[in-house]
Amino acid sequence: MIKVAEKKTREKAPRRTESKEVRRAQLIDATITSISKHGIGGTTMSTVTEIAGLSIGIVNFHFQSKHNLFEETLVHLAHEHHDKWLNAYRDAGLGSVEKLSAIVAAHFHPSICTRKKLSVWFAFYGEAGRRAIYRSLLDDIDVERFDLSVHLLQSIIEDGGYKVPPAEKIALTLEGLYDGLCLNILMYPDVFSRKTAEAQIFAYLASLFPNHFDRPVF
């Protein structure tokens, strides 16, 4: 009994302050779900608020406009993605191989590379061509990861004395592979999966750096 009472008071105080953030997160989640279900074109204030179990007026209260809600949803996804591979990078061993491997693995982590989220990513990509704001949001994070990859690849190349294309070119190919494999996972889930995609990346790295990466067994 006492515990319950304690809990209540404990919860009450923070709930006020949390409230706004909680609602925003709730609506962003609902937006992701809606976009994955109905696409960007089919996502309306109604689909979002219905999924969130809230009234239609609430979005403008917390996000001012639909456009803003979409933007913040993309920011949320981008941050989540960014944090994933940055933490993986930091938590990995000291070697460049471990660090690069961690980044690759992060891309295909079950919490990141879900069909639902991929679906949202590509919905935004489809719009990014003419929404400069979307592009710049994605750009910033991609550039950071690209630079990091170049750095790691460089040290692997030097370490192994490999005769391969310059690190920048390899990093570009990696970037292309990430996106392309994800798109294929989304479009052809029967053929592509997180596991196979990851294996393909490592196979590519193994073909370049045979002394540093093991060729995966297919």
Add this chain to the structure above:
Amino acid sequence: MIKVAEKKTREKAPRRTESKEVRRAQLIDATITSISKHGIGGTTMSTVTEIAGLSIGIVNFHFQSKHNLFEETLVHLAHEHHDKWLNAYRDAGLGSVEKLSAIVAAHFHPSICTRKKLSVWFAFYGEAGRRAIYRSLLDDIDVERFDLSVHLLQSIIEDGGYKVPPAEKIALTLEGLYDGLCLNILMYPDVFSRKTAEAQIFAYLASLFPNHFDRPVF
């Protein structure tokens, strides 16, 4: 007199059918232009017909509905793409390397891999997640090309006695690379171009099959 009459009817009859095809092509072109400019969400019957220089009522006459217009636009693009690499494949020399190279090159041909068209492709991809019809349209063509690639890779592997992943895996990676590089061309045109993308593919093939493909000079 009779001749003239005959001519008239002769001309009229085909002109009508021709005219119909011309109008349809005109509207599909306008649709591609509109989607590349305004996105799928921003493309309306008005934007399309204005670009085509026609009246708004005409679309429903020729395509019954907006949805149908979009579908046929995607079919048009897919066919164009398909014809390009199939013809390239046929026109290439007899060797597997020549044929595979021709297919790769076809992907990045200036008439196919334009920012305008890529923009439309990815707009559709963004919707394809939940439009089965879009996905199946694309699927058919992709499968055909995939099978062809596997076949060609297989013969290269056998010819060179390479120790590489199975042909299917390499073909999958190639598919991923096509899409990923195209997406990057669209998103980061300053960093990725048709030429560099093509070179990356060939660099990948060269790293696998050093005796069959020259490593491109970066």
Add this chain to the structure above:
Amino acid sequence: MIKVAEKKTREKAPRRTESKEVRRAQLIDATITSISKHGIGGTTMSTVTEIAGLSIGIVNFHFQSKHNLFEETLVHLAHEHHDKWLNAYRDAGLGSVEKLSAIVAAHFHPSICTRKKLSVWFAFYGEAGRRAIYRSLLDDIDVERFDLSVHLLQSIIEDGGYKVPPAEKIALTLEGLYDGLCLNILMYPDVFSRKTAEAQIFAYLASLFPNHFDRPVF
């Protein structure tokens, strides 16, 4: 029979071109009616289109926006008013007294000074404080009439050798009286009427120019 047929073809051709103007006039009329009934705040696209007997989508087709419809409604009223007194001025005899009298009378003409229209005028005045566009629309016409009044008053003053305030001051007072009396007609229709308002203006002129204007009999 022939006549009817003729009429039909005659009507058909112009109707196309007229159509747009006719619809616009119809909607402006409906707007005036709606504002006089429900006020500016209570006038919605629905009230207007219902009065016009048309569908709700039609306004944006012809006027782009509600705001634009309101603006054009005010322009219409202003032009109507302007034309009324300008024509009255032109059609009047040659003398300044006749011309000034005609202008005064025009203000209180049954087709201009209706409660319905006054109601719309003052609804717009109420908004004019912060809608520069409204004010400037009204300003232009008022200035033209003011200048004309000054000119006419000047010639009357000179003609009679009157010792009165300068023509500009009298004209200002007249302007004030027009508006004030109209407002009172609107607010207190039991006390003020077109006739009494007109008589008050003439009484004022008679008190200034006893040899040119007859004191009205109350």
Add this chain to the structure above:
Amino acid sequence: MIKVAEKKTREKAPRRTESKEVRRAQLIDATITSISKHGIGGTTMSTVTEIAGLSIGIVNFHFQSKHNLFEETLVHLAHEHHDKWLNAYRDAGLGSVEKLSAIVAAHFHPSICTRKKLSVWFAFYGEAGRRAIYRSLLDDIDVERFDLSVHLLQSIIEDGGYKVPPAEKIALTLEGLYDGLCLNILMYPDVFSRKTAEAQIFAYLASLFPNHFDRPVF
């Protein structure tokens, strides 16, 4: 201790009621400011409470509804206006000329005839056409002043033996002039001012009663 307790309760009780009145006045002031800035149509509970520096929920607590707030705001303005000319009338000398002059002057007193307040007045007038409640509120006060004016004019006419229109007619003209000049001050502040408006009224009175009113020097 007891004293303190007494003080506390003594202060508390009145403070509550006072507080209520203070809040109401604060909100009415904010309403006037908001209407003068954003018009009636642009005035929302938010604009009012933001100006007042209070929360949005407070209006319904003190005024039950927006409609009620507006009504009480108009009442407040009307009372203020009424008190001004009634006090002016009482404080003036014993003569009818002094008293009438005081009433005229009160209309254009700097605390009454501000652009801000005029702006609110005419915003309400614009709605008054169809809001009987607004009209009746204004009517009561106007009638009182009208009767007073008639009485004063009557005594001036008798005193001077003037041959002028009946006092009622002159009073009506005065009423019209008040409103019309105020509207012109609002609409054309560059041309009309409190001073010139007042002078115009006195010029009008001087033209009627040359032995009682001095012609103002323009």
Add this chain to the structure above:
DNA sequence: AATGAATGAGACTTCATTCAT
């Protein structure tokens, strides 16, 4: 008393589709 998150009716606007000409 006061706050402000939440609600939901209703306003404006867009746009695919229809149809008389």
Add this chain to the structure above:
DNA sequence: CATGAATGAAGTCTCATTCAT
């Protein structure tokens, strides 16, 4: 075949009002 005025459903956004805190 083609036009474009007209329709009306549906979407976004605003805002008076409510109510738990």
